[in-house]
Amino acid sequence: MELKNNQNIDSEGIIDKSDTICIVGAGPAGLAMARSLLSKGIPFQVFERHSDVGGIWDIKNPGSPMYESAHFISSKYLSNYFDFPMPDEYPDYPSNRQILNYHREFAKVYNLYPNIQFNTEIKQIKRVDKYWFVETGSGEKYLFGGIVCASGITWSPNIPTIEGQSSFTGKILHSVNYKSSHLFQGKRVLVVGAGNSGCDITCDAGANAEQAYISVRRGYHFIPKHILGKPADVFGDGAHWIPNWLSQFVLGKLLNLLVGDLTKLALPAPDHKIFETHPIINDQLLHNLRHGDVIAKPDIEKLEGDFVIFKDGSKEKIDLIILATGYNWSIPYMEESYFQWKQGRPELYLTLFNRNYENLYALGYMETDGGAYKMFDEMANLIASYIDANRKGNPSAKRFAQLIQNDRPLLNGNIQYLNTGRHSVYVNQVAYKQYRSKIQKKMGWPELKPGQFQDLMSPQVPPEKS
Numbered sequence: 001m002e003l004k005n006n007q008n009i010d011s012e013g014i015i016d017k018s019d020t021i022c023i024v025g026a027g028p029a030g031l032a033m034a035r036s037l038l039s040k041g042i043p044f045q046v047f048e049r050h051s052d053v054g055g056i057w058d059i060k061n062p063g064s065p066m067y068e069s070a071h072f073i074s075s076k077y078l079s080n081y082f083d084f085p086m087p088d089e090y091p092d093y094p095s096n097r098q099i100l101n102y103h104r105e106f107a108k109v110y111n112l113y114p115n116i117q118f119n120t121e122i123k124q125i126k127r128v129d130k131y132w133f134v135e136t137g138s139g140e141k142y143l144f145g146g147i148v149c150a151s152g153i154t155w156s157p158n159i160p161t162i163e164g165q166s167s168f169t170g171k172i173l174h175s176v177n178y179k180s181s182h183l184f185q186g187k188r189v190l191v192v193g194a195g196n197s198g199c200d201i202t203c204d205a206g207a208n209a210e211q212a213y214i215s216v217r218r219g220y221h222f223i224p225k226h227i228l229g230k231p232a233d234v235f236g237d238g239a240h241w242i243p244n245w246l247s248q249f250v251l252g253k254l255l256n257l258l259v260g261d262l263t264k265l266a267l268p269a270p271d272h273k274i275f276e277t278h279p280i281i282n283d284q285l286l287h288n289l290r291h292g293d294v295i296a297k298p299d300i301e302k303l304e305g306d307f308v309i310f311k312d313g314s315k316e317k318i319d320l321i322i323l324a325t326g327y328n329w330s331i332p333y334m335e336e337s338y339f340q341w342k343q344g345r346p347e348l349y350l351t352l353f354n355r356n357y358e359n360l361y362a363l364g365y366m367e368t369d370g371g372a373y374k375m376f377d378e379m380a381n382l383i384a385s386y387i388d389a390n391r392k393g394n395p396s397a398k399r400f401a402q403l404i405q406n407d408r409p410l411l412n413g414n415i416q417y418l419n420t421g422r423h424s425v426y427v428n429q430v431a432y433k434q435y436r437s438k439i440q441k442k443m444g445w446p447e448l449k450p451g452q453f454q455d456l457m458s459p460q461v462p463p464e465k466s
Helices: 028-039 096-109 196-208 232-237 246-258 285-289 373-392 397-404 431-445
Strands: 014-024 044-047 121-127 133-137 142-149 171-174 189-190 211-213 292-295 302-305 307-310 315-317 320-323 361-363
Touching: 014 028, 014 121, 014 133, 028 044, 028 096, 028 373, 044 285, 189 196, 189 315, 196 211, 196 285, 196 292, 196 320, 285 292, 373 397, 397 431
Parallel strands: 014 044, 014 142, 142 361, 171 320, 189 211, 189 320, 211 292
Antiparallel strands: 121 133, 133 142, 302 307, 307 315
16 A cells, blocks of 8 residues: 655555645534644644534434533633633523534634545544545545544443343433433333433423433532522632642532532432542532422433333333443444553553554643643644644653653543543543653743634725625
8 A cells, every 4th residue: 555656646546645634523622622732833634524513512413412402501701711711791601502513613713624624524544554544435545644532422322231121111312322312202201320421401491391300320429500690610729829639528518518418409418528529510400409490310220111110219200311321432443452441441651642642632622620722732633732742853752752662651630530441541630740740841841822713814804895
């Protein structure tokens, strides 16, 4: 599969892009990566299987987990792209439609659209010598100099098997198939799982179903969306100078005052300290529980006819079960052997760099305790800096390559996350930023600076005079 010299296409119809980086996905991570590469003059091409940018935020994107009532769980103030604030008229917690428009405006302003090929699914990516062979679903074949997997983590639903489900006379759906609260009208609905989406969907059911229930396996800490009048993340951002153990203690006490005893609502008491799992940012569910519109139930024992039997021996007649049971992470266009997987998550240096292939990267394959988009920008800047140093033969590239192989930092900020698959690549945002910044400084690679992307921006057309 060797390309002929000085030709763009070889005898097998393979397009030579060996000087170009391939980005898979035009969602938030892919867009951040594209802007960063563009700013450094590194050639790239984005492949997106949908018809426009935005990833999961486009409810029309097949397989998207988005639903009509979905809002941001982090506030607009700390969740924007670097140097690209969300509009002033957006509320503290924008709707999914506003977030989608924000991504599309970002792609327009920074002239990313010309580098994105839409309606193009990646069929396979495999290693060829030091390059990457990429084949699309339409049969196009390329050879790229590097790959950034930015296709996201919420496309492969985790669907558990429940004892007796073959006898169940109701309907069972995964939350990925939930779009509108109209689905709940006149039904007795059970939502399984108390993650942020599960809580949102349960609230929709509480307002529209004949009766709504939520099955909760373990106890969680519920953080209100506003604390003392401020968005919760803004409130917490002002306390980053406080050690995490003290923040856990202080905020834990404050939540006890603000939220109260959750066991009075039939929810299990949390079996861990606050921040040791991904936070549940929701106070509407507690409102619904206190008003009886939602009833909390324990884990499911089995299904039997039109009844759900729970582990406490109680049972309820249910018409519809929504499984808000999360997603299996996958990179379906590459063989699993290209990545080292740990508890269902790819094990990568700083959650970004493949330890076995120096030109294979992933962006967005992690979870954290705060807004992701500025973090994506900083991560993309680190990837782009490494690619740039490699291309220029800068000695820092070899030093960083040694870190990729040997450096295994703890990025938990001394918080003991639960030992689950979800938390195996979970990072504390402050700890991650501090460590990344330290490494970047040692390499001599600059941090992001306000205004550095300004040259990429489209000229702003003044509004027409009336």
